[in-house]
Structure formats: structure tokens, C-alpha cells
Amino acid sequence: AMECRLLPYALHKWSSFSSTYLPENILVDKPxxxxxxxxxxxxxxxxxxxxxxxxxxxxxxxxxxxxEKTHVCNLKKFKVFGGMNEENMTELLSSGLKNDYNKETFTLKHKIDEQMFPCRFIKIVPLLSWGPSFNFSIWYVELSGIDDPDIVQPCLNWYSKYREQEAIRLCLKHFRQHNYTEAFESLQKKTKIALE
Structure with a gap:
């Protein structure tokens, strides 16, 4: 069964933090x-x-x-990205939080062409706080989804093939735009990937 459950994570990197407001604080929910x-x-x-x-x-x-109360540092606008590595991420969500005390849950993009794709890294990018000149605060974050290897592994295989084909498609496009006819034809013949 496709069971959606809480996904454990660790803090990996951050842009900055002020005084005692550490990134790790988002792991605990103390409203x-x-x-x-x-x-x-x-x-x-x-x-x-x-x-x-x-x-x-x-x-x-x-x-x-x-x-528990409204707060000027709440995120009025943010984006979420995800991917198997940090260098290569897809936008999964662009939204904002209400300035209140209620938890909010958002659905993240997790399919490409009807096919589910896995992430190892999630990047949260604050863009605007409710008090326009204030720093950004995030109080607590929970991720949920599917981490059963029997489901994730085939998706991972599909995704790396998909990524490789996208890369080849970009090369083909580049070769065609610059009239590298020979390179274009030989790559196309080898990979059997067609440009629309």
C-alpha cells in the first residue's frame, strides 16, 4: 500500500541564522x-x-x-525545491502562509509525466515576511510522503533515466542550434532520442 508517513530529516545547510534562532529549532513544534x-x-x-x-x-x-500568535516574521511568500542532490533541484511549491497560529499543510509537486519522482534534499526559500522589513522565521517543518524502498527504488531508476534523457535532449538542441550536424546525427542515432 502507498502509505504516506512522516519523513525524518536533518538540517543540512542554511544561508544564515540570528543569535539563538538555530536552524535545528524547526525540528520541534513548540507553538x-x-x-x-x-x-x-x-x-x-x-x-x-x-x-x-x-x-x-x-x-x-x-x-x-x-x-501561538500572529508574527511579523511569518512567511508571507516562500518557495520549496527538491531533488536527489543540492545542485539540481526542481520547484515543488510556490505559496505563502497565513499570519495566524494554525498549522498549514501544502501538497508538493511529486510527479513528472504522471510518474512519481524521489527527493533526498528539500530546500525552503523564504521570499517575503509579513512585516516587510523583518527577517524570516520558520517555527516548525514536517515532511510526509513515501519512503518504502520497494516503491521509491523503481521511481529512482525511472528518474535517473529521465534526467539523462533530458540532458541528452539539451545537447541535441544545442548541436542543432549551432549546426553541428555530424554530432547531432551521431548522438541521435546512438540514443534514439528525438526532438519534438
Whole structure:
């Protein structure tokens, strides 16, 4: 069965943090604790957090916990990216949080051409806080999805093949645009990949 469950993760990288508002704070949900949050040091882009999943998973949802009162540092606008490595990420969500105390859950893009794809890294990029000149705060983050290897492994195989074909397609396009006819024809013959 395709069981959606909580996906354990660790904090992998971050843009900055201010004083005691450490990135790790997003691992615990303490809505009544003012200091239980990550806060960026500034609101200059790019600010971000990169989470590393315990193992590759189909990440279906992200949930943001909040402080018990409205807060100027809540994210009015943010994006979420994901991928098997940090260098190569796909945009999974572009949205914003309401400035209230209710947890909010969002569905993340987790399919390409009807096919589920796995992520190992999730990157959260704050773009705007409710108080326009304030730093960004994230209080709590939960990821859920499928990490059963029997389901994830075939998706992983499909995804790396898909990624390879996309790369070849880009090369073919480049060769065609620059009239490298020989290179174009030989690559196309070898890979049997056609450009639309």
C-alpha cells in the first residue's frame, strides 16, 4: 500500500541564522515558545534552509507549524525545491502562509509525466515576511510522503533515466542550434532520442 508517513530529516545547510534562532529549532513544534524557531540574519536573498532526508522519498506534503500568535516574521511568500542532490533541484511549491497560529499543510509537486519522482534534499526559500522589513522565521517543518524502498527504488531508476534523457535532449538542441550536424546525427542515432 502507498502509505504516506512522516519523513525524518536533518538540517543540512542554511544561508544564515540570528543569535539563538538555530536552524535545528524547526525540528520541534513548540507553538508557545517565542524562541523555538529559525530566524535568518537578514532578509537579503538568497535566504534558505536545506533539509536532508534520512533516505530518498517521494515527498508529498510539507507542513509548517507556527507561533501561538500572529508574527511579523511569518512567511508571507516562500518557495520549496527538491531533488536527489543540492545542485539540481526542481520547484515543488510556490505559496505563502497565513499570519495566524494554525498549522498549514501544502501538497508538493511529486510527479513528472504522471510518474512519481524521489527527493533526498528539500530546500525552503523564504521570499517575503509579513512585516516587510523583518527577517524570516520558520517555527516548525514536517515532511510526509513515501519512503518504502520497494516503491521509491523503481521511481529512482525511472528518474535517473529521465534526467539523462533530458540532458541528452539539451545537447541535441544545442548541436542543432549551432549546426553541428555530424554530432547531432551521431548522438541521435546512438540514443534514439528525438526532438519534438
Amino acid at each position: 508557545n515558545d517565542q524562541s523555538s524557531r529559525w530566524s535568518s540574519e537578514s532578509n537579503y536573498p538568497p535566504q534558505y534552509l536545506i533539509l536532508k532526508l534520512e533516505r530518498p522519498a517521494i515527498v508529498q506534503n510539507i507542513t509548517f507549524g507556527k507561533y
